[in-house]
Amino acid sequence: MARLNVLHFPDDRLRKKALAVETINDEIRILAKDMLETMYDEGGIGLAATQVNVQKRVAVMDLSEGKDNPVVLVNPEITCTEGTREMQEGCLSVPDYFDTVERAEWIRYQYLDLDGDLIESETDGLQAVCIQHEIDHLDGKLFIDYLSPLKRQRLRKKLDKQEKLQSRIL
């Protein structure tokens, strides 16, 4: 297993659209394992392949308290949504920033598991938010895209400052 490098906003590679996985082989299984290790290591609850610079439609998540319920979603798709709700979100690609985003409250979704079986399910709450957030990544979208232009501008300034500080330290 290997820990992968997570891209940070505003890296352009986070804007690439991931391609559907055609065959679930060892390469995909190793990628999923490495992504889970990276996600646990960084303290996240979800991670999309786009965030580790792999343009394949693979996402991992684990919403359990004990961090013992890893889920790997290959080619995940939302097939139906209902309602809206606001929830505070963060992202491993936008460190130390949290903000409220409006998303669908309830979703029906499908994906392939690592055996290639099609899983269809429905969910709401945090899990629904997480799946929408990760599929967005695979489409080159970030949660901060939903914020107002003013908020995005402020975030950009904050990150610029952090970068300057870092370059001074180095």
Ligand code: ZN
């Ligand atoms: Zn994210």
